[in-house]
Ligand SMILES: Nc1ncnc2c1ncn2[C@@H]1O[C@H](COP(=O)(O)OP(=O)(O)O)[C@@H](O)[C@H]1O
């Protein structure tokens with residue numbers, strides 16, 4: 001057994017562990033996610049996220065993108081070590097089997113969420129899948145309301161402004177560039193703070209058969225924030241998710257109906273908390289921040305992939321409205 005496999009075997013009580021299927025390689029050659037097969041343990045498989053940045057980037061402290069990624073793996077390790085166990089079935093996440101980190105290297109062994117009943121992946125979640133993703137987000141935001149993001153990103157999401165100064169600098173849209181700090185500040189000033197997942201796209205949800213329940217993975221950008229950042233990001237993809245609903249611009253946009261679905265799930269999740277929450281005030285504040293969160297994400301896209309940005313006329317129109325209202 002390799003050193004890593006010995007470590008996985010020890011962590012699971014297995015007599016042996018061997019490399020199984022590679023699930024995927026990590027972004028920009030940073031490593032891989034593999035399934036490890038076990039003998040003599042309670043479970044047959046675990047999933048290992050193994051991060052080893054390319055040699056040329058090691059120690060490149062001035063490289064903002066590398067620094068952000070390194071921090072993101074520290075955050076993901078902390079998430080699984082100290083927060084993940086607070087998620088119940090309503091916001092299911094993989095359990096941590098074990099984690100190890102050295103300088104610019106991370107190894108995170110997780111429960112195999114496929115084996116736990118979430119074997120499907122969907123690029124297009126469809127209506128029932130979308131409902132399940134929003135229900136997961138609502139339960140997650142309700143659970144971590146008022147919880148300090150100790151050891152996580154102070155401000156969650158992979159696009160938050162402090163870590164995206166390079167993209168801001170090259171943005172052609174001067175009006176949006178000038179408004180960017182104000183959008184960011186309005187979100188940070190939110191009184192009902194919670195934890196945001198930070199990359200809540202369909203690819204980071206694992207679906208139960210039939211797609212009516214989900215578990216979430218990929219906690220590299222989890223941190224403090226307003227729940228609207230996750231919802232705006234998930235719903236900003238909606239136009240591409242054609243099967244969700246045909247988009248008729250003369251009608252109330254589908255996006256707003258999904259926002260209502262989110263808030264209905266949030267209400268029932270908040271009702272289940274033992275501590276009372278002023279849910280009317282929360283919903284009022286978050287609804288008002290939804291367009292801001294939408295514009296904040298599109299501020300990132302405008303600097304990072306402006307062609308993508310130009311094509312999305314709805315996001316453009318929405319952002320113009322927000323800028324006018326500031
Ligand atoms: N615990 C797990 N069980 C099963 N599949 C997983 C697990 N963790 C991740 N995956 C699969 O691997 C993919 C990539 O993992 P993720 O943590 O999102 O890495 P990346 O940072 O490369 O996006 C996920 O989208 C999911 O399909």
Ligand SMILES: [Mg+2]
Nearest residue numbers: 203204217218
């Ligand atoms: Mg991912």
